[in-house]
Amino acid sequence: MSNFSYRSDYVYDANDPFGHMQEEFPRESEFDVVIIGGGPNGLIAGAYLARAGLRVVICERRFEVGGGLATEENLYPCYSSNPHVLYHMMVDYMPVIRDFDLDGPALTWIKPNAQTGIVFEDGSSLLLTRQVQDTKDSILKHSLKDATTFGKVIRDWKRIVGEIVAPATYIPPMAPIDITMAMERTAVGRAMLEIGEQSPLEIINDTFEHEKVRTLMLYAACMWGLDPRETGLGFMVPLMLDRTMNKCYCYGGSHKFAGALARQVVKHGGLILEAAPVKKILMEGGRAAGVEIGHEGRSIRAKAVMSTLDPHTTFLDLVGPAHLPASLKEEVEGWAWDKWSFNTLHIATHEPPKYATDDPWINESFATVVGIESVDQLLAHWDAVVAGRIDLGAFGGHSTCESLFDPTLSDRPGKYVSMFQIHAPYDLEGGWPERRAAIEAAMLAKWRKVAPNLTADTILATSMEDPEEIEIRFPQMRRGSIKHGDYRPLQMGCFRPNLDCSGTDTPIEGLYACGASTYPGGLILGGPGYLGANKVADELGVERWWKPTPEMERYIKTYLEE
């Protein structure tokens, strides 16, 4: 029973002490679909297509699939954490979870009520929760008006998200003009168009009046890389704020999600090759015909080649400029990387961080913003980061104690792992290797200021991952681009990565692009891989065994059907 065809180069020799160990995965093989990259998008595409009966192989460069869905023992020995994806924001909507029944015995999602808090140096705090009235209670401490506004506006925003933005994530992109026409059909649609014209800063400032409320709301709206002052992506503010109150933790660590997806791929006959970096996309007669792996001299032929890597790697490195239409080459060269990256400090401790604050509930919060006192300071911090600096006096970030939700991360019973993540430039003035130690010390000091128990006695181990290291682990996250490329109006919607490729097919026949740099984009949305699978299933003429989710059906009916 083999789900691919191959030519065996193995000759059995009864006397050979190596025995059958010498029979290896063949040098030449043929599949229907080869997927480059085993991150969330590659795994999702692979799972759908394998289950559709296609012969699928996923080539992953690292020794473990998962891409950003990583859980690593980075506080070796004995303490693991989630160096990349920690906050799963689209669990409520992702088709893959429903279609593969990934919420049950195989995978457990934890969605705490206390979602995103902030602590200020004066001991005050604010907490955004899953249950709306709890958030209102917290805002009430600061401003009755903002609490009242929040209660109203969040209802509208949730509607925009639930009816439009979330389901549209899993439906191919539309041209701006078509979106406008579709949205005109309903009041919710019109509200979305209106908000889309504003910048995040305008939306937050227009909606809320209290400085502390504005500060947290702006942080949550832009932490994934929206420019606070840029107009055109305002519709993402409701999405980011709603999702910052509805994110999930993956019990056992984010890698468990990858493991569950990988088992779906294999269960349905797909193959996964790790330690298999693709170094070339084979081109034949202008068409993508397969891939060549690393230094092994192995080649895999396929009818469809799906790349989940960034546009530079896919088109310039793997296909090669000679095979690209001039316009595509130009578009790829103009691709803009993320405006900032992350620098993350992980610690193992005897006890969880205890914040000195007016609301002990903050200590149970999934995420807590630390070090940011005002909107101006936040803007100055981001401006500095974009300019290549970290102002050690005025930076801040978000922290999480993962062990509160997941005792499995620590092999030593009763110990805790936590992380503190800040926005950070890839090109740091002074250089990362040179400045790492000072930045780590400053982060610890900043954290300890609001969580005084984080003393040297409490801390068992620390480990910091800087933006250069993100790229060392994952070259497709160029310049530490956690989303494979910036969120800006000309790189979103039907422009992601460009007009030619945003439908996941590309001007090169047989080649598809369905990673974070393709519509709908980065983070664990599960969008690009899903849309890529839809496209390839159609083009290879196999039936889709899956149906749109009910939210998508409703959206299609309301906004897209004649």
Place this chain on the structure above:
Amino acid sequence: MGKDERFDVVIIGGGPNGMTTAAYLAKCGLRVCVLEERTECGGACETVEPIPGVRIYPHAMLMYASAAPGFEQLELHKYGFRMEWDPKDLLEADVGGLACSDGWRSITPKDQMGWAKLGGMLGQPSFTRELMRSAFWCPPHPPEVEVTDENTPYMQVYRKYQPDIWTPELREMTMFDLLDEHCETEHFKTAMAFAAWASGAAGHWEGVAVPATLCVQLLTLPNMGRTSIPRGGLHGYFHAILRAAVHRGATIRTSSPVDEILIEDGRAVGVRLRETAASGGRTIRAEKAVIAACDVHQAFLDLVGPQHLDPGVIQKIRDISLKNQTLYVSTFHTKTPLRFNDRFKNVPDSKYVGPDRHPMAGIFPCDSREIYYENVADVDGRKGQPTVPPERAMWFQTPPQGFDPTDCQGHYPRGYISPAFEMAVTSPDYHVEGEDALDRHKEDMDRFMRESFSQMLDGLDDDNILHHWSASGRDVEFRNTGLIGGTWCGSRHDEDQLWTNRPIPELARYRTPIEGLYHAHQTSGHPGGLCLMAIPYNLMHILIEDGIADPGSWWYASPYYIPQEGKRSAMRG
């Protein structure tokens, strides 16, 4: 939470033995569920990335399994199995010398010929594979059969192919005795005996001369003194096994520690998960068998529980010796590469491996068996912190993590990552200062390690070291609950705990006093530790005897297997 889930077979533990068992049984068409405590399967067959781009192997690194029937029976090549062959021509590889206090000493042709002969390489044709299979890939004989020179599998193989090795004393000897008979130099014998101590059965134990020798042969012979590793490390090899299981329909649940084996009317009928399991403390039913692929202490003392076993058996299980030394594993991140010091500078090219030309120290110091005994006395006798001076502490170094320049994690742009260094130290469970002694002594131990390794290598000074990652036996016990005693193989491979005595005679054929409950872990079954796919293959014979597994034509049994009286034979055709 709805109804209990039901499977034919529930396997506790997703290490190499549990997963290989799952792959075999799933291939037989059984509905199999593997329950693994950690978030990732693999047990001690794992890779970690402590800082981005740096891959280290906390436990298993080297491939010993080449003779395994599993490659063929489970068709691992179809699930992506690939090897990273040593780029050099195997037969011409220069094995270089052995490191002793006064520098390199060479291995003589007599050493080499004697060693090759013991490993079956000089037979016409070579009978290495058959010899290995007879020693590791054959279930222990049934209790009613007396073990004799005539029916011991490896004795049969020697008698058939190399009668001059066969002597009536062969089953009584120590490995040193055997080496004294067939090899020449003291340093060669010391090195091999030490490698045996670290790979299975020790060089000075009576009655295990051949198993001890063959453990080391499993490593050296197919590699001619150098080593090849699977692409992706041993965890990559494990992935192929895992996928063979999943593809055949096995269900894998991670973050699912088992808390109890459910026993009704003396029969194992399922398991209950711990409350911290991803799906809570659920019950999972097994209609045909429960297989404990977790450590033998936990399996019987905790999961089964004393109420189901008689006190005599319980005492024997408690007494299973874990004294098999713990490997204290160190990996270094340095600014400049480590280099041989003046005493060891004069070496052939083959002593450097990989794109960064890591020096390969091998085993040090191999001067004489006196040094070996000094180390043994500290570790297994005095059972405390080392009293041997750092220059006489024995250690070995494994090949570098990646020996190809294009290996994406074999090269680190911010400095140099050393191969792993391993030293045998006392198991935490026996440490005279208490089981947490190694936690208290960790900094001292790290310093001691660096001093010992500095006997051969320059570059381990504070100025040059950016990180020293180390895992003590104590860390290991927490990281991987399968590694009881913090030892690499869990329980000692001595005559009292090997073959028909492993782990105790009552459990030797992978059956247990509880009907429907079998065991398949390195601590509990012959041949013990290493990622060999051997325990599952041997267990298959028993499950066929008991009518649980019914494999297709792909199955073949060990030619040396003796069926249990009154049972169906696992031998086909």
